[in-house]
Amino acid sequence: MTEVNEAPAGASSGGEDAEPLLSMRGIDKHFGPVQALYGVNLDLYSGKVTGLCGDNGAGKSVLTRTIAGAHQPDHGQIFFEGKPVHIRSTRDASALGIETVYQDLALADNLDIVQNMFLGRERLRHGLLDEDSMELAAADTLKTLRVTTVRSIRQPVASLSGGQRQSVAVAKAVMWNSKLVLLDEPTAALGVVQTRQVLDLIKRLRDQGLAVMVISHNLNDVFEVADRIAVLYLGRMVADGPAAGFDRQSVVEYMTTGAANGRPSEPAASASGEV
Numbered sequence: 001m002t003e004v005n006e007a008p009a010g011a012s013s014g015g016e017d018a019e020p021l022l023s024m025r026g027i028d029k030h031f032g033p034v035q036a037l038y039g040v041n042l043d044l045y046s047g048k049v050t051g052l053c054g055d056n057g058a059g060k061s062v063l064t065r066t067i068a069g070a071h072q073p074d075h076g077q078i079f080f081e082g083k084p085v086h087i088r089s090t091r092d093a094s095a096l097g098i099e100t101v102y103q104d105l106a107l108a109d110n111l112d113i114v115q116n117m118f119l120g121r122e123r124l125r126h127g128l129l130d131e132d133s134m135e136l137a138a139a140d141t142l143k144t145l146r147v148t149t150v151r152s153i154r155q156p157v158a159s160l161s162g163g164q165r166q167s168v169a170v171a172k173a174v175m176w177n178s179k180l181v182l183l184d185e186p187t188a189a190l191g192v193v194q195t196r197q198v199l200d201l202i203k204r205l206r207d208q209g210l211a212v213m214v215i216s217h218n219l220n221d222v223f224e225v226a227d228r229i230a231v232l233y234l235g236r237m238v239a240d241g242p243a244a245g246f247d248r249q250s251v252v253e254y255m256t257t258g259a260a261n262g263r264p265s266e267p268a269a270s271a272s273g274e275v
């Protein structure tokens with residue numbers, strides 16, 4: 001990860017008092033002939049949940065993977081805490097405090113909760129796995145996040161319900177001094193009660209001061225948890241601003257036509273905080 005000393009060009013407060021934790025400016029990404037992202041601007045703030053909306057194929061997962069270091073942008077710049085950064089791997093992202101919960105959860109079914117939470121980052125003591133310390137830390141994190149329905153942190157993940165699995169995936173992401181958590185469709189496969197658990201968990205992360213970006217097709221979920229809303233349409237960011245500036249109809253219009261209230265999107269709207 002390289003850092004260059006340069007102030008974020010045109011980074012706006014987006015109508016917020018604080019400087020964004022992460023800003024994207026002019027991010028392009030293509031795969032062969034498919035242009036997945038066009039000049040995308042986005043600001044993510046600590047202590048705020050940003051709901052990222054968009055139809056299938058709009059570029060939400062590609063955007064998430066670009067922040068997470070799994071894809072490299074072709075053009076554009078990412079700023080983290082005001083400094084330009086190059087996030088070349090998920091390891092670079094973790095070093096900055098960026099953790100991702102992917103659409104397909106990537107938990108190991110045959111391992112228990114503690115083993116999953118420490119997978120690849122196991123704690124050692126005298127050359128042996130420090131089970132006690134990992135167990136304590138895992139239990140602590142789950143308790144802080146008030147994930148209380150799990151019977152034993154030593155049960156295999158395969159035996160958990162969908163909501164519990166999602167909670168473990170989120171807890172795993174926040175255990176590493178995260179500053180930014182990216183959640184790609186965290187409630188897609190969940191029932192009503194489990195969705196509620198995950199939405200509550202997202203609010204708790206926000207209340208703990210983390211920046212959260214959540215992708216969801218469910219506008220009820222978005223309007224319940226999001227402080228800000230950003231909409232991608234065919235790879236372009238067509239709206240980005242405080243959630244209070246949107247209603248369901250305008251989000252649906254942005255998602256399906258790239259414009260709302262007869263107002264075409266302007267790239268400048270991305271950084272203005274007004275839509």
Ligand SMILES: Nc1ncnc2c1ncn2[C@@H]1O[C@H](COP(=O)(O)OP(=O)(O)OP(=O)(O)O)[C@@H](O)[C@H]1O
Nearest residue numbers: 031034035036054055056057058059060061062063
């Ligand atoms: N690895 C890849 N190789 C080639 N094309 C890709 C790749 N990943 C994504 N794309 C393309 O980029 C575009 C955006 O895909 P992306 O997965 O970001 O959509 P999405 O908004 O997450 O959609 P969904 O709501 O269905 O998850 C699509 O046209 C997709 O086919």
Ligand SMILES: [Mg+2]
Nearest residue numbers: 060061062103
């Ligand atoms: Mg996706």
